[in-house]
Amino acid sequence: MPYPVFRPRRLRESALLRKMVRETRLDVGDLIYPLFAVHGRGIREPIPSMPGQCRLSVDELVKEAKDAAGMRIPAVLLFGLPNAKDPRGSEAYAEDGIVQQAVRAVKDTIPDLLVITDVCLCQYTSHGHCGVVEDGRVKNDPTLDLLARTAVSHVEAGADMVAPSDMMDGRVAAIRESLDDGGFHETPIMAYSAKYASSFYGPFRDAAESAPQFGDRRSYQMDPGNAIEALREVGLDVDEGADIVMVKPALPYLDVIARVKGEFGLPVAAYSVSGEYAMIKAAGRLGWLDEERAMMESLIAIRRAGADLVITYFAKDVARLLESGATP
Ligand code: PBG
Numbered sequence: 001m002p003y004p005v006f007r008p009r010r011l012r013e014s015a016l017l018r019k020m021v022r023e024t025r026l027d028v029g030d031l032i033y034p035l036f037a038v039h040g041r042g043i044r045e046p047i048p049s050m051p052g053q054c055r056l057s058v059d060e061l062v063k064e065a066k067d068a069a070g071m072r073i074p075a076v077l078l079f080g081l082p083n084a085k086d087p088r089g090s091e092a093y094a095e096d097g098i099v100q101q102a103v104r105a106v107k108d109t110i111p112d113l114l115v116i117t118d119v120c121l122c123q124y125t126s127h128g129h130c131g132v133v134e135d136g137r138v139k140n141d142p143t144l145d146l147l148a149r150t151a152v153s154h155v156e157a158g159a160d161m162v163a164p165s166d167m168m169d170g171r172v173a174a175i176r177e178s179l180d181d182g183g184f185h186e187t188p189i190m191a192y193s194a195k196y197a198s199s200f201y202g203p204f205r206d207a208a209e210s211a212p213q214f215g216d217r218r219s220y221q222m223d224p225g226n227a228i229e230a231l232r233e234v235g236l237d238v239d240e241g242a243d244i245v246m247v248k249p250a251l252p253y254l255d256v257i258a259r260v261k262g263e264f265g266l267p268v269a270a271y272s273v274s275g276e277y278a279m280i281k282a283a284g285r286l287g288w289l290d291e292e293r294a295m296m297e298s299l300i301a302i303r304r305a306g307a308d309l310v311i312t313y314f315a316k317d318v319a320r321l322l323e324s325g326a327t328p
Pocket of ligand 1: 118120122130165166200201202203204205210217272273274275
């Protein structure tokens with residue numbers, strides 16, 4: 001139906017009409033808010049490359065989580081910074097590790113908030129890699145047991161869901177088996193399935209002090225040029241028992257999100273990572289972009305590509321904006 005019969009502008013005339021025919025919505029219920037836990041008390045240490053985000057001691061983290069829950073954000077994703085690092089990342093799976101403490105405190109205070117934990121070793125290892133290092137190489141199979149122990153310790157502390165982000169082969173199966181052995185059949189796994197070796201994790205690595213001390217993560221995280229391989233990675237995680245699959249980063253990999261959503265019948269999460277947040281914050285501060293609009297446009301794009309859930313440091317800003325009735 002060509003012009004002049006069809007005039008697409010008819011439906012763009014008013015804000016109400018635009019809202020009625022909008023295909024994709026961003027809802028506060030789709031958001032997951034990442035938080036960084038540190039040892040100590042009363043600590044709210046700003047992260048310079050992630051304006052607005054802080055490293056939080058458990059007491060402060062609970063306040064932040066309460067705040068988020070009050071804004072109807074359904075879930076937080078917890079990361080921890082340990083007191084001491086060692087080659088095998090032992091605080092990652094310590095009963096009284098920082099994440100385990102944070103999980104207990106949040107679940108004690110706000111039982112209805114979903115607590116998801118990031119399962120990885122890189123914040124906890126002295127070499128900063130996501131697995132066990134032998135002869136200068138990151139070893140896959142010896143790492144699986146440590147990841148599984150980490151996941152079980154999080155769930156024992158009360159975590160509602162675990163999210164392995166290490167990219168070792170076979171880790172979803174290893175974690176599923178250990179959770180089941182521990183009687184945690186009902187605890188879902190959100191797998192970082194297509195996680196790329198990305199420059200966009202830079203600010204996170206400052207925040208979590210998790211930069212590798214030698215080499216890089218390219219022997220386990222995915223090559224940015226590959227999309228078909230992402231489908232294979234997702235397929236493997238699905239076969240191993242992943243309940244939710246994730247694409248990470250989000251904005252530079254919208255095509256991958258769309259393909260994963262099209263190919264698999266599972267909920268898809270996308271992680272809008274620290275670098276995506278930092279870019280928008282930085283350009284906003286310089287007056288080069290309208291920060292709020294750029295934030296909403298990016299997040300709606302991630303949903304439009306096919307993500308059901310969006311992990312974002314902007315979660316509270318979005319919740320505030322949506323609450324005020326604003327539309328992207
Ligand atoms: C741990 C992990 C990383 C991120 C989430 N989990 C860093 C990395 O793989 O180097 C990045 C999150 C972000 O950049 O916001 N493996």
